[in-house]
Amino acid sequence: MDHLIAPEERAKTASKRIIGSLNGAQDGPLLILIAGLHGNESAGVAAVENVLAKIEQTSAPFSGKIFAIRANLSALKKNVRYIDEDMNRIWFPSIIDEIRSTPEHAIESSERLEIKQLLHILDQLKNETPYPTILADVHTFSAEGSMFTLPNVSQDEIELLSKIYAPMVLGIGESLRGTLLKYYHRKGLLSFGLEGGQHKNNLTEQNITALLMVLLQAAGCIDSDDYPEMDDYRAHLKQQTHRLPVKTELVYQHIIEEGDDFQMRPDYHNFQRIKEGEWLASDQNGKIVAQCDGYILMPLYQSQGNDGFFIIKEQ
Numbered sequence: 001m002d003h004l005i006a007p008e009e010r011a012k013t014a015s016k017r018i019i020g021s022l023n024g025a026q027d028g029p030l031l032i033l034i035a036g037l038h039g040n041e042s043a044g045v046a047a048v049e050n051v052l053a054k055i056e057q058t059s060a061p062f063s064g065k066i067f068a069i070r071a072n073l074s075a076l077k078k079n080v081r082y083i084d085e086d087m088n089r090i091w092f093p094s095i096i097d098e099i100r101s102t103p104e105h106a107i108e109s110s111e112r113l114e115i116k117q118l119l120h121i122l123d124q125l126k127n128e129t130p131y132p133t134i135l136a137d138v139h140t141f142s143a144e145g146s147m148f149t150l151p152n153v154s155q156d157e158i159e160l161l162s163k164i165y166a167p168m169v170l171g172i173g174e175s176l177r178g179t180l181l182k183y184y185h186r187k188g189l190l191s192f193g194l195e196g197g198q199h200k201n202n203l204t205e206q207n208i209t210a211l212l213m214v215l216l217q218a219a220g221c222i223d224s225d226d227y228p229e230m231d232d233y234r235a236h237l238k239q240q241t242h243r244l245p246v247k248t249e250l251v252y253q254h255i256i257e258e259g260d261d262f263q264m265r266p267d268y269h270n271f272q273r274i275k276e277g278e279w280l281a282s283d284q285n286g287k288i289v290a291q292c293d294g295y296i297l298m299p300l301y302q303s304q305g306n307d308g309f310f311i312i313k314e315q
């Protein structure tokens with residue numbers, strides 16, 4: 001991939017909450033890009049930086065606005081998923097209200113302080129146009145395997161995401177509790193997750209850059225004709241995902257409880273076919289076998305995280 005931003009330039013801005021913003025000359029959607037909600041997922045931040053640089057360098061007409069944010073600055077700095085608690089599992093209205101009403105100095109959890117600072121920005125963003133507000137939450141994962149998207153069950157989200165060549169997984173957005181996506185979905189935003197690839201895989205940054213550029217085009221913010229590289233982005237995405245089911249849904253989620261000592265068996269990757277009864281993982285209670293046939297998704301190969309794996313089926 002072409003290097004749009006020099007490494008020293010990236011390092012200089014790494015501690016800033018706002019990655020960048022763009023204000024188009026024409027009306028269009030307000031696109032909020034959230035990256036680094038988990039601090040060990042920096043490829044997503046780099047991809048968002050690429051997209052903003054690409055649009056600025058091209059200086060073609062842009063419709064709408066982009067606002068891009070680094071979510072968990074402290075965890076990004078330490079390259080860990082989180083410091084005190086998972087920042088993408090505490091977006092319950094009761095907790096968010098409590099964060100809003102507590103002064104910063106009285107907040108003890110690093111992630112709750114990050115949310116408070118994030119809310120200062122997100123609360124200011126107003127969309128006074130008839131166009132939608134779209135929130136894309138960019139993530140990466142610990143296993144190898146293909147990228148995918150996580151829409152909520154909303155026709156508008158599904159329709160938009162069906163244009164970006166990544167497999168769509170339905171039901172996980174609903175099953176995960178306390179996510180930022182769910183919080184903003186309930187507020188009426190088109191909100192979805194983009195899972196771009198394995199944390200450290202060389203292709204992950206490129207996958208997410210391509211996904212976001214194609215998303216901007218699908219949302220009507222940019223015109224393909226202004227970006228000759230758009231064909232390459234589409235070709236890349238198609239090539240990475242063409243053998244995979246287009247639309248799947250969640251059938252099983254393995255939740256890890258405190259002290260489980262969960263260990264995934266080695267070498268599982270996203271969209272790998274599994275059979276009912278297959279030995280997938282172990283914990284202190286013994287073997288964990290697949291409850292049904294399907295594809296495995298996001299098998300956990302890192303110490304932090306509460307979801308051991310998901311099983312999905314073609315819709």
Ligand SMILES: [Zn+2]
Pocket residue numbers: 037038041138139140
């Ligand atoms: Zn994540």
